Amino acid sequence: MNYQFSARLGTFSSSAVREILKLTQRKSIISFAGGLPAEEHFPVAAIGEAFQRVLAAGNKALQYGLTEGYLPLRESICGWMARKGVTVTPDDMLLTTGSQQAIDLLTRIYIDPGDVILVERPTYLSALQVFRSYGATLISVDTDNDGMDLDDLAAKLKQYRPKMIYVIPTFSNPTGKAWSLERRKGVLKLCRESDTLILEDDPYGELKFGDASVTYPSIFSLDEHPNGSCVVYTSTFSKTVAPALRTGWVMADPEIIRHMARAKQAADLHSSSLDQQTLYQLMEHFDLDGHIEFVRKEYESRMRQMADLLREQQWPGVVWNEPKGGMFFWLELPESVDTADLLKTAVDLGVAFVPGISFFADEDAKKNTMRLNFTHNDLEGTVNGMKRLNQAMESVLVK
Amino acid sequence: MNYQFSARLGTFSSSAVREILKLTQRKSIISFAGGLPAEEHFPVAAIGEAFQRVLAAGNKALQYGLTEGYLPLRESICGWMARKGVTVTPDDMLLTTGSQQAIDLLTRIYIDPGDVILVERPTYLSALQVFRSYGATLISVDTDNDGMDLDDLAAKLKQYRPKMIYVIPTFSNPTGKAWSLERRKGVLKLCRESDTLILEDDPYGELKFGDASVTYPSIFSLDEHPNGSCVVYTSTFSKTVAPALRTGWVMADPEIIRHMARAKQAADLHSSSLDQQTLYQLMEHFDLDGHIEFVRKEYESRMRQMADLLREQQWPGVVWNEPKGGMFFWLELPESVDTADLLKTAVDLGVAFVPGISFFADEDAKKNTMRLNFTHNDLEGTVNGMKRLNQAMESVLVK
Numbered sequence: 044m045n046y047q048f049s050a051r052l053g054t055f056s057s058s059a060v061r062e063i064l065k066l067t068q069r070k071s072i073i074s075f076a077g078g079l080p081a082e083e084h085f086p087v088a089a090i091g092e093a094f095q096r097v098l099a100a101g102n103k104a105l106q107y108g109l110t111e112g113y114l115p116l117r118e119s120i121c122g123w124m125a126r127k128g129v130t131v132t133p134d135d136m137l138l139t140t141g142s143q144q145a146i147d148l149l150t151r152i153y154i155d156p157g158d159v160i161l162v163e164r165p166t167y168l169s170a171l172q173v174f175r176s177y178g179a180t181l182i183s184v185d186t187d188n189d190g191m192d193l194d195d196l197a198a199k200l201k202q203y204r205p206k207m208i209y210v211i212p213t214f215s216n217p218t219g220k221a222w223s224l225e226r227r228k229g230v231l232k233l234c235r236e237s238d239t240l241i242l243e244d245d246p247y248g249e250l251k252f253g254d255a256s257v258t259y260p261s262i263f264s265l266d267e268h269p270n271g272s273c274v275v276y277t278s279t280f281s282k283t284v285a286p287a288l289r290t291g292w293v294m295a296d297p298e299i300i301r302h303m304a305r306a307k308q309a310a311d312l313h314s315s316s317l318d319q320q321t322l323y324q325l326m327e328h329f330d331l332d333g334h335i336e337f338v339r340k341e342y343e344s345r346m347r348q349m350a351d352l353l354r355e356q357q358w359p360g361v362v363w364n365e366p367k368g369g370m371f372f373w374l375e376l377p378e379s380v381d382t383a384d385l386l387k388t389a390v391d392l393g394v395a396f397v398p399g400i401s402f403f404a405d406e407d408a409k410k411n412t413m414r415l416n417f418t419h420n421d422l423e424g425t426v427n428g429m430k431r432l433n434q435a436m437e438s439v440l441v442k
Numbered sequence: 443m444n445y446q447f448s449a450r451l452g453t454f455s456s457s458a459v460r461e462i463l464k465l466t467q468r469k470s471i472i473s474f475a476g477g478l479p480a481e482e483h484f485p486v487a488a489i490g491e492a493f494q495r496v497l498a499a500g501n502k503a504l505q506y507g508l509t510e511g512y513l514p515l516r517e518s519i520c521g522w523m524a525r526k527g528v529t530v531t532p533d534d535m536l537l538t539t540g541s542q543q544a545i546d547l548l549t550r551i552y553i554d555p556g557d558v559i560l561v562e563r564p565t566y567l568s569a570l571q572v573f574r575s576y577g578a579t580l581i582s583v584d585t586d587n588d589g590m591d592l593d594d595l596a597a598k599l600k601q602y603r604p605k606m607i608y609v610i611p612t613f614s615n616p617t618g619k620a621w622s623l624e625r626r627k628g629v630l631k632l633c634r635e636s637d638t639l640i641l642e643d644d645p646y647g648e649l650k651f652g653d654a655s656v657t658y659p660s661i662f663s664l665d666e667h668p669n670g671s672c673v674v675y676t677s678t679f680s681k682t683v684a685p686a687l688r689t690g691w692v693m694a695d696p697e698i699i700r701h702m703a704r705a706k707q708a709a710d711l712h713s714s715s716l717d718q719q720t721l722y723q724l725m726e727h728f729d730l731d732g733h734i735e736f737v738r739k740e741y742e743s744r745m746r747q748m749a750d751l752l753r754e755q756q757w758p759g760v761v762w763n764e765p766k767g768g769m770f771f772w773l774e775l776p777e778s779v780d781t782a783d784l785l786k787t788a789v790d791l792g793v794a795f796v797p798g799i800s801f802f803a804d805e806d807a808k809k810n811t812m813r814l815n816f817t818h819n820d821l822e823g824t825v826n827g828m829k830r831l832n833q834a835m836e837s838v839l840v841k
Contacts, residue, residue: 044634044637044639044671046552046698049550049551049553050554051554052551055701055705077506080505082501085504090497091493091494094493095490098486098489104686105489105684106479106684107478107686108685139710140539140710140714143708143710144709144710147710151448151450152447152450152451153445153446154448155450169707176550176705176708206446235443238446240443272443285505286505287504287719288504288716289710289713289715296445299445302454306454306575308454308568309454309542309571309575310543310709311539311542311543311688312688314539314688314714315686315688315714316686316688317716317717318714318716318717320686
């Protein structure tokens with residue numbers, strides 16, 4: 044038959060990362076592309092025990108659950124967040140299928156076609172995809188090593204009167220940057236004054252490197268919270284426990300949470316309550332903070348290994364900074380290089396990365412950038428991948 | 443701050459069923475409201491074993507998975523569906539968070555605001571909620587015991603030129619009806635001729651009562667499938683295995699599946715792959731067909747118990763039919779009774795049901811109807827609940 048797809052369809056371009064993920068299931072490819080955690084660090088035994096506890100509690104564990112998510116897990120997360128200076132109750136929180144779904148549900152209830160959303164330049168590509176699918180107009184704000192440029196933000200708040208601003212202030216995807224406290228407070232103040240909602244995406248906040256005494260309070264924690272807050276905060280267990288359980292959470296003013304829950308009811312009734320109950324048992328009977336500290340150290344060590352290897356390459360005209368946390372290096376190549384072309388060469392040589400262009404909201408994109416993940420490969424994989432990447436680089440860089 | 447929600451927000455009224463589900467978590471209430479399977483029949487031990495098999499296969503089980511869903515499970519479902527006369531490949535299929543998400547994703551890629559969707563009168567309330575949230579105009583088609591009225595359908599196809607028609611031909615929610623073969627073929631022919639997409643929702647097809655030799659082929663199986671099919675078919679493990687694993691699937695022309703997968707990528711990257719892998723191991727190492735036959739028999743027996751109890755009540759002017767399968771009785775009361783009012787009395791007396799009004803798409807709703815679930819309570823619960831319901835009924839019926 045003759046299908047008549049919706050106008051919205053054109054906005055669902057397949058994300059480069061996901062398409063490359065498919066490609067890199069070929070064993071021969073060493074991938075620096077996906078944002079994958081290290082499999083060997085997943086707490087498999089503890090998850091197995093947690094699951095058995097869930098089933099031992101009785102058949103009711105397998106019944107339909109609440110749209111808002113398993114209450115004991117929401118309570119556990121509240122307790123855990125309280126230690127980070129955020130006072131919330133389970134009514135201020137919704138459990139989602141990863142934080143990706145939190146981005147989708149908030150956009151669904153808050154954004155009409157034509158509304159403006161301000162974003163960082165560059166920012167998380169799959170958030171851009173969601174915003175576009177709801178017909179939002181995306182405007183990038185200038186961003187330096189300390190975060191969003193407050194003057195540019197103030198000007199764009201005035202010029203575009205956006206409904207929302209989307210930020211990853213703590214170990215950005217794709218750049219690994221951490222915003223200064225001053226910028227966090229500045230953005231909060233400007234948004235509060237202009238009634239602009241802040242969506243703070245924080246999947247990587249636990250993965251902090253360097254001086255342990257330096258802390259990065261969430262923008263949500265700097266605001267009145269949660270009642271009347273202009274910040275919606277989302278995080279996930281995907282990077283600290285494991286992605287397959289697909290469990291994220293979102294915290295906000297209870298009015299926003301109530302509306303998001305209703306949208307979720309229509310979207311999928313509720314997320315896997317088996318996974319949510321397993322995570323609850325894990326938080327109760329497993330040293331999650333100890334595990335996160337272990338993973339954090341491992342990732343810091345992998346980051347330093349990759350930094351050493353990048354230094355060794357001495358690629359002319361290639362600029363990068365050590366990430367302050369998270370999972371990614373962000374490289375800027377000479378302006379003549381288009382990394383989308385370079386990716387084809389690289390994949391032929393058996394290594395993958397994500398071309399930077401996907402992370403820019405508007406046409407002012409830097410085609411000469413790339414994102415490299417350092418968490419997924421072990422040292423041997425990283426060394427070999429870097430050799431292959433060097434071969435690919437030699438085809439475009441003049442040493 | 444002053445929140446500025448989207449225009450879409452008003453469409454997310456909370457579903458009556460879900461709100462009642464919350465209410466009926468009070469232990470004192472006997473609920474005939476929710477569409478809950480019987481907990482005591484969940485294959486808990488087999489699920490536990492399946493889960494251990496997943497973890498034993500290695501840490502990779504906990505990594506990010508494909509948006510389309512775990513390939514071996516898609517293959518297993520293909521094999522299972524083949525025995526029901528449907529030839530599909532994993533490329534014609536997407537795994538979703540319950541079939542609810544399949545309804546949401548298809549609507550997202552197919553329906554623009556103002557597009558018309560034809561539905562049965564009455565039909566599944568949470569599908570109506572999804573359609574409304576995307577701005578669809580909903581038109582009901584007259585429906586009798588054999589399915590949609592073909593003359594009324596033909597007239598409304600001509601008058602409204604709908605993009606889609608949504609049907610539950612096999613053991614409808616809320617009525618428990620099964621369409622005749624003639625109606626299935628008639629609807630398929632009319633929709634094919636008018637390029638109207640059919641969304642066939644089949645959560646209950648396995649739960650068939652009565653004469654085992656009577657079969658109800660899916661409309662999808664009656665069409666060319668899947669290439670160029672005008673049918674999108676969705677089903678779920680929620681009623682045959684357990685809801686907490688939140689795993690449904692949708693089968694359609696690969697072009698439709700590809701677009702739905704891209705929409706899903708934005709919505710939540712992928713559903714719980716831990717649950718999907720567990721279901722795959724369950725299908726490999728457990729007699730799923732035998733289990734379904736066991737559940738089917740139990741539900742048929744519960745249906746007959748409730749039918750006997752309903753007959754005993756001898757409520758004047760109350761009309762109902764024995765459901766041919768599925769999970770629900772549909773009662774029509776005298777026209778003077780508004781079941782939304784009756785529900786308040788009933789809940790005070792400790793019993794709950796769903797008022798029929800929620801299942802109607804347009805203003806021409808029958809306020810004097812109710813849906814009763816017979817699968818969740820055991821005999822004692824059903825007997826006691828019926829006593830309480832009878833007390834409530836006495837307040838509105840003149841014997």
